Amino acid sequence: MKYMLMFVGEWDGGDEQTASVMKDVGAWWEKYSKSGVLVGGERLRPAAHATTVRLGGSAPTVVDGPFAETKESVGGFAIVEVPDLDAALEMAKSWPGSPTLEIRPIWED
Amino acid sequence: MSPAVESLVGQVFREEAGRVTASLTRRYGDFELAEDCTQEAFVEALRSWPDQGIPSRPGAWLQLVAKRRALDRLRRDQRFAVKVSGLPFPAAEGGDDRLQLMFACCHPALSRAAQVALTLRVVAGLSTAQIASAFLVPEATVAQRITRAKSKIVRAGIPFRMPAPADLEERLAEVLAVLYLMFNEGYLASRWEVAHDRSLAEDAAWLAGLTAQVLPSEAEVLGLLALFKLQLARVEGRFASDGSLVLLADQDRSLWDREAIRDATELLDQAAALQRPGPYQLQAAIASCHALAESWSSTDWTMLVRLYDRLLEVQPSPVVRLNRAVALWHVAGADLALHETDALLPELQRYHLLHSTRAELLTELGRDEEAQSAWSLALSLTLNPAERRHIRARAGSVGS
Numbered sequence: 426m427k428y429m430l431m432f433v434g435e436w437d438g439g440d441e442q443t444a445s446v447m448k449d450v451g452a453w454w455e456k457y458s459k460s461g462v463l464v465g466g467e468r469l470r471p472a473a474h475a476t477t478v479r480l481g482g483s484a485p486t487v488v489d490g491p492f493a494e495t496k497e498s499v500g501g502f503a504i505v506e507v508p509d510l511d512a513a514l515e516m517a518k519s520w521p522g523s524p525t526l527e528i529r530p531i532w533e534d
Numbered sequence: 535m536s537p538a539v540e541s542l543v544g545q546v547f548r549e550e551a552g553r554v555t556a557s558l559t560r561r562y563g564d565f566e567l568a569e570d571c572t573q574e575a576f577v578e579a580l581r582s583w584p585d586q587g588i589p590s591r592p593g594a595w596l597q598l599v600a601k602r603r604a605l606d607r608l609r610r611d612q613r614f615a616v617k618v619s620g621l622p623f624p625a626a627e628g629g630d631d632r633l634q635l636m637f638a639c640c641h642p643a644l645s646r647a648a649q650v651a652l653t654l655r656v657v658a659g660l661s662t663a664q665i666a667s668a669f670l671v672p673e674a675t676v677a678q679r680i681t682r683a684k685s686k687i688v689r690a691g692i693p694f695r696m697p698a699p700a701d702l703e704e705r706l707a708e709v710l711a712v713l714y715l716m717f718n719e720g721y722l723a724s725r726w727e728v729a730h731d732r733s734l735a736e737d738a739a740w741l742a743g744l745t746a747q748v749l750p751s752e753a754e755v756l757g758l759l760a761l762f763k764l765q766l767a768r769v770e771g772r773f774a775s776d777g778s779l780v781l782l783a784d785q786d787r788s789l790w791d792r793e794a795i796r797d798a799t800e801l802l803d804q805a806a807a808l809q810r811p812g813p814y815q816l817q818a819a820i821a822s823c824h825a826l827a828e829s830w831s832s833t834d835w836t837m838l839v840r841l842y843d844r845l846l847e848v849q850p851s852p853v854v855r856l857n858r859a860v861a862l863w864h865v866a867g868a869d870l871a872l873h874e875t876d877a878l879l880p881e882l883q884r885y886h887l888l889h890s891t892r893a894e895l896l897t898e899l900g901r902d903e904e905a906q907s908a909w910s911l912a913l914s915l916t917l918n919p920a921e922r923r924h925i926r927a928r929a930g931s932v933g934s
Contacts, residue, residue: 426691509693510643511701530690 427464427506427531428513432523434497449521457505457516466503497525504531543583547576548737550593551659554600556631559694565638566684567604569656575600576659632657633748634695636741639683640708641692648683649712655680658737668719668734709745710758710814713738717762721769739766756805757815760798764821767794778923783830795825816845820857835864852881856888868898886915890925 436446457463475491491498500523507513510528517526551572558568575596589595639652650669654660662680666673686692697705720734739762746752746759771785780786802818820841827833842858856878863871872895875888882888893908909929916922 428691508691510641510691511693511697513691514643515698515701528690 426509426513427504427533428510429529429531430466430503430505430513430517430520431499431527431529432501432503432520433499433525433527434523435500436522436524446522453519453521454503457503462505462507462512462516464504464506466501468501469499471500472498499527542588543576543580546588546592546596547579547659548740550596551576552632552635552657553593554597555656556635556694557597558600558604559635560631561601562604562608565687565694567607568600569684571600571603571607572596572659574603633745636709636745637697637705638687638692638694640705640712641687642705642708643690643692644683644686646712646715648679648686649708650715651676651679652683652687653712653741654716654734654737658741660737706749706752706755710742710754713742713745713758714814716741717765721765735762735766735769738762751808753805753808753810754812754814756801756808757812757818760802760805761814761818761821763794763798763801764818764825767791767798768825773920776923777920778927779920781924782824787829790825795822798822799826811844811848813845813849816841816848820845833864835861839865852878853885853887856882856885856891860891863895868895871895872899884915886912886921886925889915890928893928 436442454463454466472491477488477490477492479486479488505513505516507516510530513528517528520526554575555565555568555572558571559565562568578599579592579596583589636653636657639656640649644652651665654665654668655662660668662677663673666676669676696702717735717738720736720738739759742755742759742762746755749755768785768790770789770791771787772780774780798818799822802815802822805815805818820838823834823838823841838861839858842854842861845854846858856875859871859874859878862874872892875892875895878888889908889912893905893912896902896905896908906929909925913922913925913929916925
């Protein structure tokens with residue numbers, strides 16, 4: 426099954442911690458890319474750089490900022506292909522890069 | 535249909551439902567299909583067994599009927615080939631199929647309410663109506679909960695297999711918590727009088743037995759099973775002929791099943807020998823301390839206080855502290871016990887047993903008026919008819 430792991434929120438900490446987290450994230454990414462289960466994913470720029478487009482009115486409107494004003498926004502995602510939820514959970518539990526993850530199965534017909 | 539046949543069918547179904555669902559799930563890789571067809575086979579059994587008699591191998595009969603139903607459905611299904619080839623569930627490796635099913639039903643990705651409903655329906659074979667009446671919730675709520683949970687199992691890819699060794703402890707804790715909840719719900723209900731009604735407590739004990747068979751070296755599984763057995767062994771003494779609750783202090787101990795108590799105590803010894811203590815083993819030790827006492831007055835209260843202290847270390851809950859206070863009453867007197875109980879008022883003000891304990895303590899201390907208002911509070915906080923009868927009787931005797 427294919428899942429999207431959404432990385433939510435960021436660790437509080439200085440530059441030193443950020444550097445060490447990024448190193449761990451790199452190692453995690455490499456490990457699962459090599460084993461073939463990680464099929465895609467990206468890190469996102471912070472919500473401050475987001476632009477929202479609202480459709481459904483008489484004309485589309487473009488506004489600055491994320492669509493939902495939440496403290497914890499999605500900072501990145503990975504697409505993984507694993508046998509089942511437990512396998513995705515195992516990957517998620519060792520993720521070093523954000524304090525929360527949301528796992529969503531990808532819609533497949 | 536005669537109640538006897540119906541009850542026998544119910545018993546067979548409890549034995550077989552999980553096994554049939556598990557086997558179909560493994561064979562066709564479709565949990566929803568497996569569950570539906572198992573239910574259909576049961577309905578078919580209820581229709582045909584009263585006339586044709588119960589088959590010599592009822593499990594095999596149910597399996598066959600369910601399998602035929604599943605094949606019929608799959609043939610009708612345009613995506614037959616796709617379904618059979620794309621088994622979402624890996625094949626079982628060792629262990630009892632039903633335990634794997636239980637691990638799927640008690641997956642932490644499901645809410646506790648969904649875990650309980652699903653386990654009862656899928657593994658223990660209860661109908662939606664039976665689950666609804668046991669938990670006093672509308673049948674539609676239970677039906678919706680089960681439908682959503684089944685759909686989540688399939689769509690989110692919750693696996694049908696034993697958890698990885700690293701996760702076993704955590705996942706087993708989920709299963710045991712569901713069984714514990716199920717047991718208590720059944721044990722506290724005053725439905726024992728209804729002889730043909732399958733009790734949740736017995737179902738929970740049966741499932742715990744199944745778990746212990748597959749995982750005989752998991753100390754907490756043995757502890758939980760011992761606890762259930764110790765409670766069930768004493769069930770005869772719990773209700774008076776008018777359906778009111780009989781407190782442990784007043785129970786006729788000759789009604790207890792001594793042999794079952796001995797078995798359970800041996801089981802607890804086995805668990806202790808594994809040297810991995812935990813809350814279920816401690817609760818079983820507390821239950822066995824009561825079960826082995828000749829009388830209320832000869833109960834080893836000092837030992838009980840010690841066991842509660844150890845339980846508090848691993849499970850620091852206000853309800854455990856309340857129970858400890860009751861044991862302390864017999865070791866150190868009502869004054870100290872009341873002091874401990876009063877300290878729990880902020881946390882347990884909605885808990886009827888806190889107020890009935892206070893009422894008993896206040897009565898012993900001669901503070902009848904306060905005792906009376908504590909009884910009133912206790913009464914206002916429970917709907918259980920046996921408990922209500924007990925509270926009314928006790929409140930009536932204050933000051934007399």
